[in-house]
Structure formats: C-alpha cells, structure tokens
Amino acid sequence: DGGITQSPKYLFRKEGQNVTLSCEQNLNHDAMYWYRQDPGQGLRLIYYSQIVNDFQKGDIAEGYSVSREKKESFPLTVTSAQKNPTAFYLCATRAGQGRRTSGRVDTGELFFGEGSRLTVL
Amino acid sequence: DAKTTQPPSMDCAEGRAANLPCNHSTISGNEYVYWYRQIHSQGPQYIIHGLKNNETNEMASLIITEDRKSSTLILPHATLRDTAVYYCIVRGVHGSSNTGKLIFGQGTTLQVKP
Numbered sequence: 183d184g185g186i187t188q189s190p191k192y193l194f195r196k197e198g199q200n201v202t203l204s205c206e207q208n209l210n211h212d213a214m215y216w217y218r219q220d221p222g223q224g225l226r227l228i229y230y231s232q233i234v235n236d237f238q239k240g241d242i243a244e245g246y247s248v249s250r251e252k253k254e255s256f257p258l259t260v261t262s263a264q265k266n267p268t269a270f271y272l273c274a275t276r277a278g279q280g281r282r283t284s285g286r287v288d289t290g291e292l293f294f295g296e297g298s299r300l301t302v303l
Numbered sequence: 304d305a306k307t308t309q310p311p312s313m314d315c316a317e318g319r320a321a322n323l324p325c326n327h328s329t330i331s332g333n334e335y336v337y338w339y340r341q342i343h344s345q346g347p348q349y350i351i352h353g354l355k356n357n358e359t360n361e362m363a364s365l366i367i368t369e370d371r372k373s374s375t376l377i378l379p380h381a382t383l384r385d386t387a388v389y390y391c392i393v394r395g396v397h398g399s400s401n402t403g404k405l406i407f408g409q410g411t412t413l414q415v416k417p
Contacts, residue, residue, distance in 0.1 A: 217407070224390065292405055297345065297346050
C-alpha cells in the first residue's frame with residue numbers, strides 16, 4: 183500500500199545520546215517535512231526538503247540534523263545538543279509542484295505518517 | 304504565510320452540525336485556506352482546502368467569506384469519531400515565494416458529546 187512509514191513508533195533514550203528517526207515514503211512525493219509536537223501544542227517545523235540532496239532549516243532546527251540521499255527517505259537525527267528532545271515527531275510529504283494528488287494539481291496538501299514518540303530518560 | 308486565529312475549544316452534540324470558525328484577516332490573494340484535523344496521538348489528516356469559493360467534499364464543507372478574512376469548517380452531522388483538534392492554515396500555492404511549509408497553530412479542540 184502507498185504511504186508513509188515512521189519508525190520506531192516509540193523510542194526511549196538516555197540523555198547525551200543521539201537517536202535517528204526513520205521516515206520512508208512510497209508515494210513518489212518530492213517534498214518531505216519533519217514536525218515536532220509537544221503536549222497540547224500545535225506542530226512546529228524542524229526541517230524540510232523539496233528535492234533530493236537538498237534541505238532547509240525550519241523554525242526549530244537547532245539540535246537536529248537530516249539527510250535526503252534518496253527520494254523515498256528523510257531520516258531525522260536528534261542530537262545530544264537538543265536540550266528538550268522529548269516530543270512527538272511527525273513526518274509529512276507533499277507531491278510537489280505540478281504533480282497531481284487525488285486528481286487535482288498539487289496545492290499543498292500534506293500527507294502525514296503516524297508519528298514517533300521520543301522520550302528522554 | 305498569514306496567521307490564523309481559532310477558538311481553543313468547542314463542544315458539539317452528536318448528530319448536529321459542527322461549525323468551526325477561523326479568522327485570517329491578513330490573508331493575501333494567492334493564499335489558500337486549509338483545514339486538517341488530528342485525532343489524539345496520530346498524524347494530522349487533511350480535510351479540505353479552498354481559495355475563495357465554497358468547497359464541499361465527503362468529509363466537510365468550507366465556507367469562505369467574500370472578503371476572505373475568515374472561514375468556517377462545517378461537519379454536517381458530527382459523530383463521536385469527529386472529536387479531534389482542528390487546524391486552520393493559510394499558505395500560498397506553488398509558484399509563489401512559498402516553500403511548501405504549512406504553519407500549524409494550536410487549533411480548536413472539538414469535543415463531540417453523546
């Protein structure tokens with residue numbers, strides 16, 4: 183089935199450790215995004231990538247890193263420099279300019295994965 | 304991207320219409336209005352979007368005022384499964400200066416009650 187797969191769903195880590203969250207998609211979408219969500223809050227953009235081998239910082243990129251070596255994959259590394267990493271992390275994709283999504287030319291609809299919940303002990 | 308303002312919470316009786324308002328007074332001419340919803344601990348789900356005409360799909364209707372400064376998402380017959388946080392977002396389409404980002408605020412928590 184086409185979709186977005188995030189793994190792991192739940193992750194625990196000790197302070198000072200780096201951890202990488204996986205996001206894989208088989209939708210053939212160009213753009214991919216990472217958001218962070220804290221309890222009772224909206225989503226905040228960490229990093230995004232509009233094309234392979236290119237990515238840009240979002241609003242809260244400090245303490246995070248990403249790579250986009252393949253169209254299908256956009257892993258997020260939460261480094262030890264991230265002061266408060268406990269959160270719900272969401273990966274999303276978008277079809278990209280001019281692509282048709284659900285029969286309509288792309289106008290920005292995002293498709294989200296099920297999320298990864300990271301807890302720092 | 305234009306900022307949006309939504310009430311933090313609303314209640315609705317099961318089977319009745321849920322009308323969720325959103326103010327976006329600084330919206331510009333090439334910005335769409337999007338609505339997403341998020342059920343607890345899941346990824347947000349796209350509901351509907353529009354530019355200036357009213358839109359309807361199998362999930363909801365979107366009513367945009369003539370001046371485009373506000374909109375209302377209508378769930379015609381709310382069910383308990385519609386209990387979620389609803390986000391109203393505005394952004395430009397591709398080809399403008401936008402980068403595909405959607406900026407999510409805190410949304411409206413809709414509680415559908417039996």
